[in-house]
Amino acid sequence: MFEYIKGVIDDLTPTSVVVETSGIGYFLNISLNTYSKLSGQKEAQLYLHQVVREDAHLFFGFFDANERGVFRHLISVSGVGANTARMMLSSLTPSEIQTAIISSDVKTLQGVKGIGAKSAQRIIIELKDKLGKDTDISDFSLPQNNTTKAEALSALVMLGFAKNSVTKVIDKIFTANLDASVEDLIKLALKQL
Known part of the structure; x- marks a missing residue:
């Protein structure tokens, strides 16, 4: 390994x-x-x-062993694969995922593309005790970077979204948030796709 x-x-x-x-x-x-x-x-x-x-x-x-720890917890859940876990870590920070699981916040987990009510409940049931004991998971702060719509669009297409629907969503978000970073654009788009 x-x-x-x-x-x-x-x-x-x-x-x-x-x-x-x-x-x-x-x-x-x-x-x-x-x-x-x-x-x-x-x-x-x-x-x-x-x-x-x-x-x-x-x-x-x-970047951090703690993020990898959350990833490994997520993929241990039946029905959650590596790409779904990566999607979750792209939509939410590791600490947001941990908080949502510990507080049984199904709605927050459902905000991630590919996570339905049953999957969110399964993640909570299987990981609540494990993550409650894991005190090393820390928050990640996202720095503001000067990036473009094209990078956000490319990233979402690489994650498996249809280019036409992504383009419309990114354009709408970017118009409302001209100073948004590529991370912000992608996170906002993931909530709408």
Whole structure:
């Protein structure tokens, strides 16, 4: 099992990063929380989680071990896969997820695309005791970055949303929030898609 990777950031998008170390570029799937922490940095150390499937070996990278811990808790729930967990960590901070689970806030979890009432309830039932004991999960603050609608659109399309519907939602949000960062645009769009 891989624990972390340390190297030069070769390419960074809101959904992925390529970290070069020892002449090899590793493609890592990331959340918006990790993206916001990496923005503007040249080098990084990311904690890894590897998903081995029949057709692929995928790496998920996390700026902080606590975010990886929340991710691992989420994927331990039946019906929650790695991409759904990443979507949750892109829509909510790890501490918001923990708070929602501990306080049985189904509505907050349902605000994430792909999480219905039954899934939200299952996540709460299976993780409430585990996350209640996990005191190391800390809040992530998102810095304000000067980004564009195009980056937000690209990230949402890469997450699997239809380009036409994403374009309409992003345009509407951007018109109302001209100073919004790419993270803010994506989070607001995820709530409307």
